[in-house]
Amino acid sequence: MKKGLRWKIILTLAVTLLALYLAYPPKEKINLGLDLQGGIHLVLQVMTDDALNIETDQEISRLQDQFKKSEITYKTIVRSKPGEISIQGLSPEQEGKSKNILDENFQEWDYTFIGETASLIMKAGVKQYLKEQAVNQALETIRNRVDQFGVSEPTIQRQGMAGDRIIIELPGVDNPDRVKNLIKTTALLEWKLVKAGPAADEESLLSAFGGTVPEDAEVVRGDPKRTEGGYYLVERVATVTGKDLRTVRRSQDEWNTPAVSFSLNPEGGRRFEKVTGDNIGKQIAIILDNRVISAPRVEDKIPATSGGIIRGRFTAEEAEDLVVVLRAGALPAGIRYLEERTIGPSLGADSIRKGLLSCIVALLLVMGFMIFYYRLSGVNAIIALILNMVLLAGALGYFKATLTLPGIAGIILTIGMAVDANVLIFERIREELQAGKSVASSIATGFSRAFTAIFDSNLTTIISAIFLFQFGTGPVKGYAVTLIIGIAASMFTAVFVSRLIFELTVGRKRRAEKMSI
């Protein structure tokens, strides 16, 4: 045996074994897309302006403090836009003093003074940083929540490099509404002392305060699902918040209704102890995302270490979900859904069945045709085709690519396109044979002459598949991947391996006069 031939055999076997190793067992090595195994695909947008607003508001209160200290007078300070503050009614002689304060303590802001108004704009870099941080925090929080909820192998990632979008893929989850709520809840939990309420409407609520909301208070509505509804007047500053929680777990209250019990960290615990001690007999509202979920009466001072219980007419699932979101922490900004696709597991199973069926039918049709038309050479093409499928599976396993239904379609097309190369070669060999050349030289010319056409035609398909990959979403990407891999592999199997098989069978007989083609 020629030395070159031996190396070719070794290479082919090595590649085959490697592919088999990478793809076996297929259940573990090849990921199925959501459209095949069922699950939820969500695209959401982080409202990064929320984060800017929070920062701007904090800066406004800092500014108010500083102005007060330096005895600078003004009419109003308001947030005009996310990341923009407008100060009105500033007397011109205080301009220098104000500028000093801004230069010293508000270096993250650019300012301009026009007459009695000053406008502050957050520096672009700072803005960018805050937005970036909001998206990253949201990503982290959502990841925690999904982990706590117990989804196996979720995909949670940002879309694009600078994007404010997050893609979430949760395979096997069959209750979309519950998961969506779980992810979307801001989960900002606060305990605030109740000044008045609940009352049926705002007017009667504020009647004791002369019809206006006192400076240190705010109006919050009761969650109609959890309380009797109505309006509460609560202190603006929270006693403790979700950040002060140390542990949370699902439990029951004394009437066996599901509830959530919590304990506080030392600092929160001390604050809680003091406030409850000072306000025995008053109500304290538990507020989740700006809705009162319950407002228990303080019966006694609650010691720092004892924690407490949150009631809210929960079902077992709701209590469990609240525990999940509280453990994972609050979202730094609101989110909204842009796209949601839920595929039920039975549709996925059906797609797998049908995909496999058409794959097998396609294989049988193509194989049947090749044997019928090219006889023994057709067998050669079939071996190459099967090897192509093995390599494709191996590559899918290696790249951890996801197999989708369009991906299966890509495999099916590959079956048709991969034998194209064989057809081109065989037809060329036939022509050479008809021209009266010997078998060995016909094979040699057939392969070398057909190669440019094979290369050209495969390359154009790969080029368009690459563009498809660039723009595609999940399932379509899967299609582009299998098509690219399949066609690339066919260059190896249909050209290299097929030729090797010819060399091993027909080519070895020096003076072969006939070949089955």
Added chain:
Amino acid sequence: MIQIFKKTNIQFMKYKYIAFAVSGIIILAGLINILFGKGLKPGVDFSGGTLIRIILKSPAPVDHVRSLLGEQGLGGSIIQEVGKTKREYIIRTTQPAAVEGPTETQELEAHETMGNRVIEAMRTAEDKAASGRGLKDLNMADRREIALLLEATFPDRASALADAIVSFRVEKGIIEDYGALKEAGIPEDVIGELQGKTFLGSLTVLSRETVGPQVGKDLRKKATQATVWALIGMLVYIAFRFKLAYGVSSILTLTHDVLVTLSIFSFTNREVNLPVIAAVLTIVGYSLNDTIVIFDRVRDNLKLMRKHPFEEILNVSVNQTLSRSIITSGTVLLTVLALYFFGGEVINDFAFTMLVGVISGSYSTIYQSCPIVYFWQKIFKTKKGIRR
């Protein structure tokens, strides 16, 4: 040796005017239909909205489904029957008329509400009465809910039982009656327990897609970009690889295939979704294959048949490559046919587009590519440019 074609000598070049006319008519009719007629219908991916696929417990004709939806003010929904069982339907709600110009968030929520209303409309009075009594719908409940229901009576087996029930439901699509659960190996006492706590709702949602307007817009932009870039990619490749006349011809036949596919698509009731765009892009890449093979051969023959007129050389080349053009398209066609007939509803639009594209591709390779080169040469007299 079996051959589809013995040595042929068909005068393909003679039919060039007929071929141009046929293609012209198809494309013209298609363009008129797309621009002024019913046009290409954008699917949920591109126009936004909600698409729900359901399976019913008992068969119902399409008219019944439509009237149920009509009662809920959803009569304008697009209803598509899947298979012949009268049990599976794909329902797409049309743009909610009530929300004109609100924020995009509200619009997505409006789509979602529409989706919920579709499900509500399909539920029967018995379903509603049963859930009013606090029973859970066993055809909708998830694994956890079922496990939670069974936990009280069968604490140690609850989750295994829930698994078995859910996998049975996954296999069947919907549970038709409690007796059927015995097939899944659910013991009698458990079925009895379930009958007390659950009911079998009249439908199961197989899939549900809601696409917001912003995403639809983005996807439209991306799809157009990808198609344009793929065409530019082909142009660059061919310019690099062939002489101008061949490049122009390749691009024209390519455009021809895309236009013919879209034209024929516009006369069907199919919607343009992402997989359809994927098929069109594949055709952009694939329809060039055969054309390249012929041009390769023309290049060879230009050297071998120096004395012959150009038209004859082209004709001989098409004839020489005829059998391989037919066979290579044929093998791909076989696989696309398999996909079309056995691949199921989800992938059917894709398979249809590929089917049209592949047929159009092999037709245009034989009848269009060489005539275009011929005319180019006649018009611009670039005899030198053609012969290298």
